Amino acid sequence: MFKRALFLAAVLAAPVWAAPVAPDAAAVATATKLRDQGVASDTGYQLLESLTTEVGQRLAGTEAEARGRDWAAKKMQALGFTNVRIEEFKVPLWVRGVETAEVTAPTPQRLVVTALGHSGATPAAGIEAEVVRFASFDDLVAAPAGSLNGKIAFLDHYMKPTQDGSSYGAFGAVRFVGPSIAASKGAIGVVIRSLGTNDARVAHTGVTDWENALPAVPVTGGSKVVGAKIAPIPAGALSVPDGDLMRQLFARGGPVRMKLVLTPAFKGDGVSGNVIGEIPGRSAPDEIVLIGGHLDSWDLGTGAVDDGAGVVIAMAAAKLIKAQAPQGPRRTVRVVLFGAEEIGGMGGDDYGKRHAGEKHVLAMESDFGADRIWKITSRVADTGIPTVRAMQRVLAPLGINPTTDNANGGGSDLAPIGPTVGMLTLHQDGTHYFDLHHTPDDTFDKVDPAQLAQNVAAYAVTTWLAADSDVAFGPAPAPKK
Amino acid sequence: MFKRALFLAAVLAAPVWAAPVAPDAAAVATATKLRDQGVASDTGYQLLESLTTEVGQRLAGTEAEARGRDWAAKKMQALGFTNVRIEEFKVPLWVRGVETAEVTAPTPQRLVVTALGHSGATPAAGIEAEVVRFASFDDLVAAPAGSLNGKIAFLDHYMKPTQDGSSYGAFGAVRFVGPSIAASKGAIGVVIRSLGTNDARVAHTGVTDWENALPAVPVTGGSKVVGAKIAPIPAGALSVPDGDLMRQLFARGGPVRMKLVLTPAFKGDGVSGNVIGEIPGRSAPDEIVLIGGHLDSWDLGTGAVDDGAGVVIAMAAAKLIKAQAPQGPRRTVRVVLFGAEEIGGMGGDDYGKRHAGEKHVLAMESDFGADRIWKITSRVADTGIPTVRAMQRVLAPLGINPTTDNANGGGSDLAPIGPTVGMLTLHQDGTHYFDLHHTPDDTFDKVDPAQLAQNVAAYAVTTWLAADSDVAFGPAPAPKK
Ligand SMILES: [Zn+2]
Ligand SMILES: [Zn+2]
Ligand SMILES: [Zn+2]
Ligand SMILES: [Zn+2]
Structure with missing residues (x-):
């Protein structure tokens, strides 16, 4: 009796609040295609080889970080993104x-x-x-x-x-x-x-x-x-x-x-900046699904894992969506590559100030390396939960654990856009991340192409399902302390 | 019929040439004890911790290498070795x-x-x-x-x-x-x-x-x-x-x-030296079983793997033998810690010149790290083969492959004592050796205590069986090119 009551409750619970706002079959079918294209794509890996070879380290406020912005803007244009722009700001320049x-x-x-x-x-x-x-x-x-x-x-x-x-x-x-x-x-x-x-x-x-x-x-x-x-x-x-x-x-x-x-020495002010590019939404272009990473790095390695990986994951995921849906998803996908994260999240602060009035629906930042994603957690309004579950179902075959954790989502550059914007976190496996983090060993050879491609697939799926949707992901519950 | 003939031949073959000169049961029993004591002993690991912590790098010709010799001589005395001595020679001094x-x-x-x-x-x-x-x-x-x-x-x-x-x-x-x-x-x-x-x-x-x-x-x-x-x-x-x-x-x-x-610069002549200590033989002290490694190292790490490991393996193996047979084995066990190997085998050259007239029976040098020994090969006269087989039988339980390869034995510091002296090589697993070799990463933390102890056990067994024996291991066949 008790078990039967629970079973009935479970059967009845889903339709009551989830069914009306879950993604439709066409959106899920496209997400599934994106997943399979993502794991088969080497776009991210090639971008990362290019960034680490042709630019190398990108210490905040330096000329090297500026070359990184130029690289990113050119690549975004080559990938077909629109509204590509660099938003500069000042940072303290500290050199070794x-x-x-x-x-x-x-x-x-x-x-x-x-x-x-x-x-x-x-x-x-x-x-x-x-x-x-x-x-x-x-x-x-x-x-x-x-x-x-x-x-x-x-x-x-x-x-x-x-x-x-x-x-x-x-x-x-x-x-x-x-x-x-x-x-x-x-x-x-x-x-x-x-x-x-x-x-x-x-x-x-x-x-x-x-x-x-x-x-x-x-x-x-x-x-x-x-x-x-x-x-x-x-x-x-x-x-x-x-x-x-x-x-x-x-x-x-x-x-x-x-x-x-x-x-080391402080050398006064340096210039940093964020690089932004978009896949404009086909019917709600003012609604923004933000994905990104940070473009600056420490100066000892070439910033491959922290956070070249996040940069190319976001770029490659957006590129897949553009190729799959040339008219764009319903909402705009905005790729933001933050500057000066390492020295205090200054790119996130600047972005938050400049873009405070815009309609951010959902945001994700990749800043934990390039090893495989093993779970997805969220911090979204109840109305967004069914879509998160749909994302998890599409991604489970990639070894990504579905969780019901809705108290963890965000990223170090995302807080300034507002605590109530919906956030996901796609958790990379961090077992080896602190082997490399902030060392001379943060170089391209450390990145496994198959694991990086799994990341691209997961970001493409989650970004697509959020962007080709009209459900609200915010206001989100407060971040977990 | 054919199979039966082969079987009989195998049964009969061993006694015909091996039995008369194989080690006796008492020697094998002691060897087995030494093996089991070796894998349970942390003497080598403690010595290596001491060498790398209290001396550190030991670049040939420098004051640091001299401190290494003092360390080795004091430790040999503390371990109860006799005839402990330092034999100095000049080397070119090159510094980074x-x-x-x-x-x-x-x-x-x-x-x-x-x-x-x-x-x-x-x-x-x-x-x-x-x-x-x-x-x-x-x-x-x-x-x-x-x-x-x-x-x-x-x-x-x-x-x-x-x-x-x-x-x-x-x-x-x-x-x-x-x-x-x-x-x-x-x-x-x-x-x-x-x-x-x-x-x-x-x-x-x-x-x-x-x-x-x-x-x-x-x-x-x-x-x-x-x-x-x-x-x-x-x-x-x-x-x-x-x-x-x-x-x-x-x-x-x-x-x-x-x-x-x-x-870098050449700074004229520096002083290097070999450190020697012995477990004197109880009845044939002029016959020498030589084991060793090289005491000098490159200057980037602390010389733990190359070749602190060889140094402490030889010292710990000799110590085990002394504890097990206080009167000594039949022959003398001589531990030689060579200087200035890295810059051209100068310690081996000096040793060969000074000790040319002595009766070296068998020699082994450990200079390939501290990972487990996986096979033993030899370069000895036919009279020594049954003893090599006995060594291999005692050591097989430690995962050490017996081989019949009698064309490979020796070490970079051993050639000068004469090409016809019997030689064994106890082959460490080199899969990861060149991850660390000659780098700042050659430090104590890279050594696994259990693998190091397996080395000590293998050196104790082989040294004991050669030293508590009266068989000839030379003249050996010429080294393989
Ligand atoms: Zn980072
Ligand atoms: Zn970082
Ligand atoms: Zn060596
Ligand atoms: Zn070496």
Whole structure:
């Protein structure tokens, strides 16, 4: 009886609210074609080879990032996109200098180091000091005021690979705010164990934040960036094997000393920008389904995985839709390639300001590499749920788990367009993402063409079903904290 | 009938020649104990942690290599070895300088580069020139005289991983003599695709030879090393991903230009040395079973895999034998840790000269990393074959293939003690060896303790059975060409 009641409820539930607004059979048939064309297409892979070979790294605010915008605008035109445009904005320009680190006691050992983005600088001759190790971020927070006076802090941690990337959230504070906290307690330099998950001897850069030190700290003088709450000190990341070596040296009990040379510099304002291109909607062109990635990258690799992959996934998916539906889907598909994401989401901020009044229906950003998508989650209004389920049904044969998680959708560049715009997240497998993330190893050879094509297929399907629809995906529930 | 005859022949064959000289049951029983103790022991792993943490890299001729000798002598004494001594000799001292490479046309791209050992130097400001790509060593050899005047040569190749390491032999000429050949045809600089087999963005160093250019070439002036037949030019290795990028740039057809800065220098004579320790034989102490590895390393990593592993395998195996047989085996076990192998086998040469008159019975050198041993081959007199078979039977449970290959035994430091001394080779699995070889990635974390312990077990078993024996292993057949 109880089971029977549940069964009846399930049978009856779907038609009551889902059936009227699910995609029609023609839209699903087209989505299925797009899926199969996507997995068979090498458009994304060829675009990524071109971007990494002909442009290479694209550090925010540099001439290299500008060449990336030119590349993107030309490729968008060649792919047949319309309204192709570049929207420029100013960003702080920070460039890398000399970077070396060595243990000077108890035994000389050279270390592989790289400056964190927005690191302060040592003198050209470097600094040499005793090192204090913190086994965890909490230990650093608990250190007494002044306890690091004249010292270099080594911020250790225990990040391991996770498929969903959650260990980056769990340990990321070590990089995001660890250096500013160490500075607030008197440190003259900081090295962190890289936020990396394999044993490659490369250091992982990434921006560190001088504005949000926890607990709040006063400015202590020295060089300052606009709006900074604490003056930047030299802050670098050691490779994971060098983090191991530091642990082994500290395990011997005696003092450990380090010489650190990091000479990056702020160079005033640079120019960044977003690149935008569209497949105009055939009957509701003012309604926008936004897909994108970020065009800037760190300077150590060629920005293949972070986030060349996201750039080409969005471009190739839109191209497939245009080829399949020359009159366009009902709504406009807008591809946005954001600038200056890495140094603080500035492209997303600029886009949000400029396009605040437009009708964004649904948005997706790809910024987690090029490994296969393994699940789709959403943050959409109830009216959008049946379409999300239809997307999941079409994509299940690609090994993409359907989920009912409607509390997770979005991307780092998407928040500024408004918390109530519908969002999907197509989750790439992140098991190996933090092997490569922000390192010299972020190069084209790391990308598997079949996995990249699966991404293109998934973006084409989801984008099509959202764009060739008249259902509302917003207002979405608030993002999950 | 035919099958039965074969069967009888097999049954009868073994006793006819093998039984009289095979190890006795007691020796085999001890060998079996040593095997089981070896796989359960962490002595080798702890020694390797100590060497890489407390000494680190050990470039031939430097103060760091000298600290390595002190470390080894102290550890040998602590392990209870006797006749512990250091035998010093002079070597050319070559040290690394600044090393950067960048493509300047058709598009700016920074490359990961490292100088090959004994590379010449560019001016501090570097050189900038058009690059000529050679898809193979043969193509380089075929290039006309003078065809590289004023150019930088890029020596490409197609090395892939092999379990037996044979691809290093097949493509190694690119590094060993490629630069001297390019110089002889007028090149002002050379970059090779690293002799590497994975996609890590690290460059693989290793010595290059200016004395054996093929075809023979005249000295063209400039800086010279003693005995050089051609003056060194700047010679570096690009990481494998950068080799891929170069290929992609050349595939576009236009000219490729490069700026190269390599400022290594020869610094006259340095001191190297071999470290020797023994487990004296109880009844035939003048008969020597030699086991060893090389103590020097390249300077980019900490020399964990090449050849800290060989060093600690030999030390730990001898220690196990001493603990198991406090009076020693019949013959002396001599552990030799060679210096200056990487820059031309100078430790082996010095050892061969000093110890020419001694009775070396059998020799083994471990210099192929720390992955599991998968086969044993030999180069011994017929009288030694039954003992080799006994070794193989004891070790088969560790996944070590018995083979009948008696044409392969030896090691790069062993040739100088005489071509007729019996030799074994315990073959480590080399599938991943050239991922790490001569790179910054050659660090302790890359070594698996269980695989290292399997090596220790195999060396203990083979060393014991050879040392607690009175059979002759020489004169051995000539080494296979
Ligand atoms: Zn990113
Ligand atoms: Zn990033
Ligand atoms: Zn070696
Ligand atoms: Zn070597």
